[in-house]
Amino acid sequence: MRVLLIKMSSMGDVFHTFPALSDALQAMPNIKVDWVVEKTFAEIPKWHPAVDKVYPIELREWRKSLFKGETRRQVRAFFEEINQTSYDLILDAQGLYKSVWVGRRIQGAISGFDLKSAREPLASLFYQRKFSVEKSQHAILRLRLLFAQALGYELPQGQPIYYGLQTELWNRPEALPWSSENYLVCLHGTTWATKYWPEENWYQLLRKAVESGLKVVLPWGNDEEKLRSLRLKADLSDKDVWVPERMLTLNEMAALLKNANAVVSVDTGLSHVAAALDVPLLVLYRVTDPELVGADGPKVARLVSPLASQYIKNFSGDQERLSLQNIGVPEVEKWLEDV
Missing domain, CATH: 3.40.50.2000 (Glycogen Phosphorylase B;)
Structure with a gap:
């Protein structure tokens, strides 16, 4: 199964998504996730084994000059590249007007939070599939619940947070002046x-x-x-x-x-x-x-x-x-x- 995930910013939001990806990978070992994320954070999604391709978006810059010719060319090229792939699920995990703006330019039905769950409620009007997730919960749990509903698996009760990042080969930085000290x-x-x-x-x-x-x-x-x-x-x-x-x-x-x-x-x-x-x-x-x-x-x-x-x-x-x-x-x- 191939999923397109829209979760662009901030850094905290990006990291809050990883436990949901780990849940999905455990439930569906063959899942592949492509991720639309702000260019500033483009290094991060590939740290997770479920992520295949990263689409770095410069939405913050585009909004400053959306009607300029060069900006319009960049926007067109960005979405043409994404639309070369057919997705089984397009999931807007942000629930904002800006993420809807992105999702509506991608071919396929969009899934996301429902009216009472989205951070900007009217964003839900543009989703074809909508899911209810209580707002009074931590963002990590909200995302885990959203992924479970959108992908059709049960979230185990009481399962601890597991980020699941591939960090085994991350050695101490060479610039660090100490070789072994804590x-x-x-x-x-x-x-x-x-x-x-x-x-x-x-x-x-x-x-x-x-x-x-x-x-x-x-x-x-x-x-x-x-x-x-x-x-x-x-x-x-x-x-x-x-x-x-x-x-x-x-x-x-x-x-x-x-x-x-x-x-x-x-x-x-x-x-x-x-x-x-x-x-x-x-x-x-x-x-x-x-x-x-x-x-x-x-x-x-x-x-x-x-x-x-x-x-x-x-x-x-x-x-x-x-x-x-x-x-x-x-x-x-x-x-x-x-x-």
Whole structure:
């Protein structure tokens, strides 16, 4: 059976899909899945053995210049390539107007969430087959249930999350300065200023980790994050803390996380990568709620502040202080001791 999956972004959404693919592969060993995904994440789907072909889409760029001739040529060529293949199932696992825009340009009936289940309900009007999945569940379970209904197999009750990625040959990155020592990865970069963990907290944690015999890696994804990494490392030895000279590729970052002794992260896309790689992971949720879309997996732990459910982008009053309750350095150190 050949399936076309539409699940374009974000990084968390992409990783939330892997357990559903693992379920499908277990139930249907001969299944082949082609995946439409944003070009930014095009490396990721092939990590799963069920995925055959990846169609990297540049929808974010196209929307900026949809009426320009060159953009229209790119769009036409993209869908002409997809439509060379006949699919047994076209599954829109995103449930958004933008994913419907993609699906309607592909030959064949589209399946997806029903009116009460889709993130943007009216998107369901364009599906030929629709499935009900309760919205109050974590995104991983929602996708597992959607796949099971669309492909016609029973989802085993109580079955744990299994990402099923092909990581057996992912060795420690060659750039890593240590050949065998255990190391901690600290993911401090994120999108909202209110989701940051204070630099002083990171610094205290780094000193504790180094004193306990761990090496520490401080990766970065932009100039601001690089400067923060260098500040955190400033008073620590090069032999104990490594800040990469260049930004690591996604594949390099995945190998770095896979081979770590532990990972401590704020709420960021890379936390979902670590969750899928069976590495001990602690995620700090300061102003975002992990219950529906947080990083999840067999080795994932969470520290959640009292304000996590409020999605605060700008602090006022006493919110900044309250947002750090339950996610202090002692709580993180305790978790590290138990790993």
